[in-house]
Amino acid sequence: MCYKTNYICNKFYYSMISGKFAITVHILTLLNKFPNDYLSSEFIAGSMNLNPVLVRKEIANLKAHHIVESKEGKNGGTKLAVNASNLSLKEIFEMTFESIGLGFAKNQPNPDCPVGKKINQNLEALYSEMNKNVSAQLENISLEDFSNQF
Amino acid sequence: MCYKTNYICNKFYYSMISGKFAITVHILTLLNKFPNDYLSSEFIAGSMNLNPVLVRKEIANLKAHHIVESKEGKNGGTKLAVNASNLSLKEIFEMTFESIGLGFAKNQPNPDCPVGKKINQNLEALYSEMNKNVSAQLENISLEDFSNQF
DNA sequence: AAAACTGTAACATTTTTTATTACTAATTAA
DNA sequence: TTAATTAGTAATAAAAAATGTTACAGTTTT
16 A cells, blocks of 8 residues: 555654553564464454554554564455564564653753752663663563463 | 541542652652751742642652651741661652553453463563562662762 | 641643544455 | 455544642641
């Protein structure tokens, strides 16, 4: 299919899905369980009790990262395009979150307060360390490993 | 003050504040910068450009954990009740989040699907490891350390 | 007694997330 | 070659979560 419209950036047209990582891992686990089939978004959605459109949105993200390929039309669907042993949870994490962290206060802090002026910068540094830490952990787990738990 | 009403559980009466950790760290850093003063919620809110009521809600949480003490009435406010060197970011983390993680899909997955049946359990195990990891990191940083960066 | 606080309830608003509907385009199989 | 089925995506609606506001009771100091 080929829409003319520019699909500039997820940020503008799509909202973020906060269960994104979980949903994406679920999708990939299923695809890995049926490596020779094209699974439909409807089938996948049935396993997670989720609207098929949301599944397709996550699949669009996976396609953009060349992790899956899909086929339109009757008997179409999606299948893994990579070897599950070579795909780590870290990569999935990075495709679905920018980073972990413990959040920021919503409003701009007071720049005239020595604490307010630097709080976000200091939190960012802290969260950046957390990310390194978590990334190192997730890097050691492949989709294949995860999938074998089922 | 002493309201009669039962303040059973934050979960029911208060909404969760997702910037909770950031806000709490901000509050504690300020308190640590003025260890001899009772700071008012209005003053603190001014540093973070936040509604004073939200500050008081977080302070209520800190009080419940005996981290701060506060004084009502004129010239009242809040001050640290512990030594900043003995309070780690891990403890603050645990007072404001139950845990980190990368989320779950909102709906109950399909229990008739082998993947759906176990996905949440497997994600939980994964997130639990992440928590150990992050906790170990945060345990090594005291409020004093963090505060010294300002 | 007045002023300045905290504590907390109740409710309003805003923001984010999730779900739905509808339609275009592609592919397959009868 | 047409009907059925599927992906892609827009637009919008609904639900949930987070944040903000107002109001006022109770406390303490001056």
